[in-house]
Amino acid sequence: MMKKILAAVRLLILTSCFCLSTVTFAAMAQAGDQLSNADCIKCHQEAPRDIAAQGGAHKTEISCMDCHQGHPPTVRDIIPACSECHSGSAHFELDNCLNCHSNPHAPLVLKLAKNITGPCLTCHQAEGTQLKENQSFHSTMACTACHQEHGKVPDCLSCHEPHADDMVQADCKLCHQAHKPLVITYAEKTPSKSCAACHEEAYTQLTASTTKHHELSCAKCHKQTHGMIPACQDCHGAPHPAGILRKFPECGQCHSTAHNLNQWQDEKK
Ligand code: HEC
Ligand code: HEC
Ligand code: HEC
Ligand code: HEC
Ligand code: HEC
Ligand code: HEC
Ligand code: HEC
Ligand code: HEC
Ligand code: HEC
Ligand code: HEC
Ligand code: HEC
Ligand code: HEC
Structure with missing residues (x-):
């Protein structure tokens, strides 16, 4: 009882400080939960x-009084638990909803710490699995180390140097995926220049060559997966009589290398 009186006194002081208030303490105490949603703004801004x-949705689907049922001093505990309305999925089993949804009056304005992973997986299981099944340093990082704001995707270049000065952010995707960065694959149209950053010799030889291989891009021969090496026969079948190939089993014995076919190929023209 003493508590109630103290609370009432405190409320009286507060309300008279608000000045804006047109609803009196007496009226509130009597009316109790007869307050309406329209009244709240008179004291709470x-x-x-x-x-x-x-x-x-906390504006469109529900009102103040769906969450705050009653009001001090008549009712003391009027802060709802989220679980009163949200249950039935892994996401709703998390602890401390307000750690991320820091303001229930703005439920989708999120505060995300930099070390969050588990809670993200309550909705994005596929990404978690992809990182786990393709181990790389990225698999050891927290989701929010990269996705600092929900839904935002970071630039690789915010953490990495490009392989060459003329390489830009959009190029990274030609070969890498963020959640499996060591599984390097590329499309057939990938420009040879992007391989040149690390394979200068092959690039210089091929671009200097005047044989018909000159017209082919790296990715046209080294198809799709980084490190793949084609056999000459994949494209040429058996170009010479079997007798010759038995005697000289390596194409390179006469043609040198794919990047630098023998000079007499040029002279032929
Ligand atoms: C006459 C002014 C007045 C009106 C109208 C009013 N409040 Fe309050 N409200 C207060 C004061 C003063 C307190 C602080 C009471 C306390 O701490 O004991 C308070 C406290 C609260 C609290 C915090 C309770 C807690 O446990 O911390 C909530 C929530 C709240 N009001 C919601 C509402 C809602 C919702 C409405 C409209 C339905 C409303 N109020 C209308 C003056 C008002
Ligand atoms: C989805 C439920 C929900 C709705 C709808 C809601 N609130 Fe709240 N409100 C909360 C929760 C939860 C807290 C406690 C927040 C905390 O602990 O940080 C709170 C805290 C408060 C507080 C005390 C802390 C503060 O921010 O001053 C007041 C006052 C308040 N609400 C008023 C209102 C009014 C007025 C409305 C309608 C315009 C409203 N609330 C609508 C859930 C709700
Ligand atoms: C009185 C019921 C009620 C309470 C209590 C409540 N919510 Fe809600 N909330 C709803 C309804 C209804 C919706 C809209 C339907 C849905 O998404 O489930 C909603 C939607 C949301 C959304 C999505 C908002 C949007 O615009 O899409 C978030 C986030 C949310 N609530 C978080 C919370 C958190 C965090 C708490 C606890 C602080 C909480 N809610 C407490 C009823 C409630
Ligand atoms: C670690 C941070 C974090 C925690 C803790 C957290 N949430 Fe969320 N929540 C999110 C993110 C991120 C979203 C996605 C927001 C979006 O889609 O814009 C979300 C979305 C939601 C939504 C809307 C989507 C839906 O599934 O309906 C609701 C409702 C919700 N959370 C309620 C809760 C409740 C209730 C709790 C506590 C049991 C909680 N959240 C705890 C981060 C969190
Ligand atoms: C309650 C469910 C929920 C939670 C929890 C959640 N998300 Fe989401 N997330 C979504 C939804 C829904 C979208 C929108 C998907 C779409 O537009 O296709 C989304 C979108 C995203 C996107 C952008 C997708 C795109 O295509 O651009 C990223 C990145 C993302 N979330 C990362 C995270 C991270 C990191 C976390 C943990 C902090 C997280 N999410 C937690 C539901 C959630
Ligand atoms: C090293 C940084 C990094 C980490 C760590 C990371 N992501 Fe991503 N994520 C990205 C980038 C960059 C993209 C954009 C797509 C791309 O470039 O492959 C992305 C895309 C997404 C998308 C959009 C859908 C898609 O696959 O394109 C979702 C959802 C997502 N991430 C969730 C997560 C979750 C959940 C985690 C933690 C389990 C996580 N991410 C960890 C960088 C990261
Ligand atoms: C938030 C910072 C961050 C972002 C964004 C990021 N990375 Fe990383 N990444 C790292 C760190 C830290 C390492 C480990 C140290 C290193 O190798 O530089 C790493 C390692 C790597 C590795 C080597 C992995 C291993 O296990 O050896 C590759 C490949 C890679 N990143 C590619 C990318 C690509 C491509 C993107 C964009 C899609 C990207 N990273 C975005 C921080 C980041
Ligand atoms: C043409 C394909 C290709 C492109 C485009 C590409 N990378 Fe790579 N990247 C690779 C290959 C192949 C490796 C692995 C080299 C190895 O095995 O050591 C690699 C390795 C990495 C590594 C691991 C550390 C290192 O330097 O060896 C990082 C980080 C990286 N790339 C970031 C990027 C970023 C950022 C971009 C965009 C600016 C990018 N990559 C564009 C093919 C590419
Ligand atoms: C970031 C540097 C980098 C980039 C970019 C890069 N590579 Fe490599 N590549 C390497 C390294 C380092 C090796 C040797 C280590 C290994 O086998 O992974 C290698 C190995 C290879 C091999 C296998 C060599 C052997 O003896 O098995 C081929 C073929 C190859 N790369 C082709 C390419 C092609 C084609 C591209 C462009 C689509 C490319 N690389 C882009 C760094 C790179
Ligand atoms: C991915 C397919 C592919 C691979 C692998 C390949 N080539 Fe070719 N090669 C071609 C094409 C396409 C031409 C041009 C044919 C034309 O225009 O008639 C060509 C032309 C040639 C020519 C004639 C050059 C000229 O300028 O007249 C020779 C010789 C040759 N290839 C030898 C080889 C040898 C040896 C290898 C293995 C070391 C090899 N090729 C691997 C596709 C390939
Ligand atoms: C005509 C098909 C073809 C083209 C185009 C081609 N390569 Fe090759 N590459 C091969 C073949 C076949 C081998 C195996 C060695 C040989 O027989 O010449 C090879 C070997 C390699 C090797 C490993 C051995 C070495 O020589 O270092 C690397 C790395 C390589 N290529 C990179 C590249 C790059 C980078 C490009 C583009 C500048 C490129 N290749 C263009 C067919 C090709
Ligand atoms: C004993 C030396 C020798 C060997 C081994 C050899 N070649 Fe040749 N190849 C030649 C000569 C010489 C020509 C030029 C013939 C011409 O111009 O009519 C030629 C021409 C070619 C041509 C161009 C044909 C055209 O119509 O323009 C291709 C393609 C070719 N060789 C592929 C191969 C492949 C693939 C291998 C390995 C399976 C191979 N060669 C092994 C000597 C050889």
């Missing part, structure tokens, strides 16, 4: 303002 601006 912040919550109505936040809800109006960013309330999302």
Whole structure:
């Protein structure tokens, strides 16, 4: 009882400080839960303002009094648990909803710490699995080390140097995927220049060559997976009589290498 009186006194002081208040303490105490949603703003500015601006479904689907049932001093505990309305999925089993949804009046404005992984997996299982099945340093990082804001995707170049000065962010995707960066694959149209950053010799030889291989891109022969080496016969079948090939089993014995076919190929023209 003493508590109630103290609370009432505190409320009286507060309400008279608010000045804006047109509802009196006496009226509130008597009316109790007969307050209506329209009354709240007379004493509370912040919550109505936040809800109006960013309330999302907490504005459109429910009202103040669906969550706050009653009011001090008549009812003391009027802060709802999220679980009163949200249950039935892994995401709703997490602890401390307000750690991320820091303002229930703006439920989709998130505060994300930099070390979050597990909670993301309650909705993005596929990405977690991909990182786990393709071990790389990225698999050891927290999701929010890269995705600092929900839904935002970082530039690789915010953490890495490019392989060559003329390589830009958009080029990284030609060969890498963020969640399996060591599984390097590329399309057939990938420009040879992007391989040149690490294979200068092959690039210089091929571009200097005047044989018909000159017209082929690296990715046209080294198909799709980094490190793949084609056999000459994949494209040429058996170009010479079997007798010759038995005697000289390596094409390179006469043609040198694919990047630098023998000079007499040029002279022929
Ligand atoms: C006459 C002014 C007045 C009106 C109208 C009013 N409040 Fe309050 N409200 C207060 C005061 C003063 C307190 C602080 C009471 C306390 O801490 O004991 C408070 C506290 C609260 C709290 C915090 C309770 C807690 O446990 O921390 C909530 C939530 C709240 N009000 C919601 C509402 C809602 C929702 C409405 C509209 C339905 C509303 N109020 C209308 C003055 C008002
Ligand atoms: C989805 C449920 C929900 C709705 C809808 C809601 N609130 Fe709240 N409100 C909360 C929760 C949860 C807290 C406690 C937040 C915390 O602990 O940080 C809270 C805290 C408050 C507080 C005390 C802390 C503060 O921010 O000053 C007031 C006052 C308040 N709400 C008023 C309102 C008013 C007014 C409305 C309608 C315009 C409203 N609330 C709508 C859930 C809700
Ligand atoms: C009185 C019921 C109620 C309470 C309590 C409640 N919510 Fe909600 N919330 C809803 C409804 C209804 C929706 C819209 C339907 C849905 O998404 O389930 C919603 C939607 C949301 C959304 C999505 C918003 C959007 O615009 O899409 C978030 C996030 C959310 N709630 C978080 C919370 C958190 C965190 C708490 C606890 C602080 C909480 N809610 C407490 C009823 C409630
Ligand atoms: C680690 C951070 C984190 C925690 C903890 C967290 N959430 Fe979320 N929540 C999110 C993110 C991120 C989203 C996705 C937001 C979006 O889609 O814009 C989300 C979305 C939601 C949504 C809307 C989507 C849906 O599935 O309906 C609701 C409702 C929700 N959370 C409620 C809760 C509740 C209730 C809790 C506590 C049991 C909680 N959240 C705990 C980060 C969190
Ligand atoms: C409650 C479910 C939920 C939670 C929890 C959640 N997300 Fe999401 N996330 C979504 C939804 C829904 C989308 C929108 C998907 C779409 O537009 O295709 C999304 C989108 C994204 C996107 C952008 C996708 C795109 O195509 O651009 C990223 C990145 C992302 N989330 C990362 C995260 C990270 C990191 C976390 C943990 C902090 C997280 N999410 C937690 C539901 C969630
Ligand atoms: C090293 C940084 C990094 C880490 C760690 C990371 N991501 Fe991503 N994520 C990205 C980038 C960059 C993209 C854009 C797609 C791409 O480039 O492959 C992306 C895309 C996404 C998308 C959009 C859908 C898609 O696959 O394109 C979702 C959802 C997502 N990430 C969730 C997560 C989750 C959940 C985690 C933690 C389990 C996580 N990410 C860890 C960098 C990262
Ligand atoms: C938030 C910072 C961050 C972002 C964004 C990021 N990375 Fe990384 N990445 C790292 C760190 C840290 C390492 C480990 C140290 C290193 O190798 O530089 C790493 C390692 C790697 C590795 C070597 C992996 C291993 O296990 O050896 C590759 C490949 C890679 N990153 C590619 C990418 C690509 C491609 C992107 C964009 C899709 C990207 N990274 C985005 C931080 C990041
Ligand atoms: C033409 C394909 C290709 C492109 C484009 C490409 N990479 Fe790579 N990247 C590779 C290959 C292949 C490796 C592995 C080299 C090895 O085995 O050591 C690699 C390795 C890496 C590594 C691991 C450390 C290192 O330097 O060896 C990082 C980090 C990296 N790439 C980041 C990037 C970034 C950032 C971009 C975009 C600016 C990018 N890559 C564009 C093919 C590519
Ligand atoms: C970031 C540097 C880097 C880039 C970019 C790069 N490579 Fe490599 N590549 C390497 C390294 C280092 C090796 C040797 C280590 C290994 O086998 O992974 C290698 C090995 C190879 C091999 C196998 C050599 C052997 O003896 O088995 C081929 C073929 C190859 N690369 C082709 C390419 C092609 C084609 C591209 C462009 C689509 C490319 N590389 C882009 C660094 C790179
Ligand atoms: C990915 C397919 C592919 C591979 C692998 C390949 N080639 Fe070719 N090669 C071609 C094409 C396409 C031409 C041009 C044919 C034309 O225009 O008639 C060609 C032309 C040639 C020519 C004639 C050159 C000229 O300028 O007249 C020789 C010789 C040759 N290849 C030898 C080889 C040898 C030896 C290897 C293995 C070391 C090899 N090729 C691997 C596709 C390939
Ligand atoms: C006509 C098909 C063809 C083209 C085009 C081609 N290669 Fe090759 N490459 C081969 C073949 C076949 C081998 C195996 C060695 C040989 O017989 O010449 C090879 C070997 C390699 C090797 C490993 C051995 C070495 O010589 O270092 C690397 C690395 C390589 N290529 C990179 C490249 C790059 C980078 C390009 C583009 C600048 C390229 N290749 C263009 C067919 C090709
Ligand atoms: C004993 C030396 C020798 C060997 C071994 C050899 N070649 Fe040749 N190849 C030649 C000569 C010489 C020509 C030029 C013939 C001409 O111009 O009519 C030629 C021409 C070619 C041509 C161009 C044909 C055209 O119509 O323009 C291709 C393609 C070719 N060789 C592929 C291969 C492949 C693939 C191998 C390995 C399986 C191979 N060669 C092994 C000597 C050889």
